[in-house]
Amino acid sequence: MEKMYETRAMWSHYFLWDKFFGYIRTTSQCKGINSLIRFYVNRKNTLIEFMHNLDRALKEYRNNELIANFKSQCSEPVMITSLEVYERSASCYFTRNIFKEICNEIQRAGALNIKVLSTTLDKVEFSVTALGDSAKDRQVEVDRSKNLFSCSCKLFESRGIPCSHVFYSMKFENILEFPNSLIYKRWTKNAKNEFISLEMLVNDDVEKVLKFRVGALASNCNKLCDIACKDLVDFDEIQSKLVKLVIRLQSRKQGKSTPNVNVEGINDPFVVKSKGAPSKRSSWRKKRACSNCHKYGHYYKHCPDLMQHSMQGNPCD
Template structure:
């Protein structure tokens, strides 16, 4: 609704514009108006575009590829640079998956139950958009609220814009929401009008009808399960499988590494799976021993001179007779020799 017009409002503004400038006989404007459903946002709000409109996706790819291509680029260099760009795409995707799975956002809105569930469902980038809609819901007011059996109708306006209203319909039985703005249908995320209705009716759980699988953390899992048998061996599908398995392994490693027993169990299970796959690919391959597996490091004594007791008393040793217990000053041999020498004189 805000930032977009309803079809009725579009019609009113269009005719006012044509009348103001006397363009009713303009052939180009008449032709453009005839295909308004193909370009006017008011008629496209119920169409899902995955946040891609016009040539934005192509322009985004071009801006990335041009960094690897120059006018004097050879074919071999072009292919190499293109592979580099593709690798960067895949790396960014894995990094985004990692951040979505292993980072927890700080809850900042007043609807923390709904915000926390959104953080668990949606990817990190999409959660930021959903959180903005939850914040926008605080600026909306409920004008009227009516209930007829399971059907709930709520009329909503925005703070300081009381003249612009929209209606949200909610079915308690099917948990389906429908809003005049149709922005949920076009963007695939719950819009602020829906969150305002949920707040007013004390609904603290986002229903499945408001979750678009494309924007969830499990989107890859559902996509891979839908792949037909004819596509199972393509390189594209192999790359998707790799990314999906990598994200699952990240979760497994994070949980198992915190406890030694869990680590040992998961390590043995992974080792068994590796051997199973190797045998399936090559029945004649050698089976690795458990000694090849990585475990906790063995605690050993440090190298170098042995540690000495700093408080140990060293025994005294004579430098003349090399006996312990006395020094040269009190050496018995020297003492007896001195006595004999004195007596002789």
Template sequence: MRSTQRCEGMNRYVKDSLSFSGVKLIELIPQLDKALERLRNKVAEEDFRSNNSAHVLSTQLRQLEKHASTIYTDNVFQLICVEIDRVGGLITSRIMHLNSCRVYITSSYNNDEEKECTTTYYHRESDPRVVCSCKLYECEGIPCSHLFNVMKHERMREIPLSLVLKRWTKQAKSEVHSTIPKENMPSEAAWRFKLFK
């Protein structure tokens, strides 16, 4: 569904950027190049702003929020802050201590009808893991408020690496580019030739 939305969004951007009425093919290609250049510039500006700006910390879980601001892009950081803010509306009704983990049962303070959520914290010293039954992390790739609630109870100062999806980090693009050897990268002209072949 997301890939379809992305494709539809790109189609909409191209339609908004180009004037199709009476345009010949030879005129369409330069217009398309300009539209793509504007899109690349917008992405470059967002990357620059994300990597070179400091966020104003606004939640009560400042250590976790500060850590999130250093690893996530601006857009994802805003979503993370919403989830951190929601921690204040959660009640932890029970904590069960098992051999290798602790299970937290939480529910919403404001909504009595909401189902309880089960969050499990596996306390391994080298790589702690937190798993939630609401499955927001598995669906969206960002930690939910239940996970942040457990991090608060466990007095964590950083988000565990198991909850950091690389595609939402500031370094996601740099890691992709560094995996391709420079001698194997095609020139832009060769890439365009293959594209229109």
């Protein structure tokens, strides 16, 4: 017990209150991965079955990650709080799961009271208390010159999420833009872009090399799209260059020279006649023949042969 007490700074929650762990917890605190693998792996599996089932569990993990990335990049959440300016700014930077937790902190800011403790030229200190519970007192310090925020609850230092006390201080200071000091890079939508190396690894596995190349190109394309889409001139320039580049690469793969194609204006494709039966409204129609003489230009009732027989006294039914 004495030896454990000497190392209390390494395991006690009080000493680790301001340390960031990125939601990494021990297996005694998180049983999620055990419950997931339990559906794929059991003690009756052979070694080969165990490896195949474990690979299926990892594929489900990766599929869930792809679905979460798609929702974060290609969908917009519904604004539910009264501080919409902060909520909309957070939706542009953070992923969907982190955005939900930030919305919870923005909602808690509505049940807080604030009091100014001290004010200087660049810094101001607040005392933020919960409505109806003055015992839960938190001190928030705001650096106006550097646009920095610090709270005694240490939520941003431990989890990378701004707390409700900071949001209420921003509201009191009439800060309309989400400060960069409260944006933790790990929880943003483009967190992986800077961690993909541009150097190609030497590997005999062709599939892994192709995946690496796709990831590196996708990272740079995402950065290019974020920069070029904000200006119309940049957008037109990048669009024309990309079309030329695609045509040049396609012609190189086909073993042909680069065709002289004017890509300044891209129009709609030519309309060609579709296959299948003609439309009922078409002007082309099949001519009808006489059922008696099988000639065109008249019908059975007006057939000349029948009229000639009738005039000769040989009527035909």
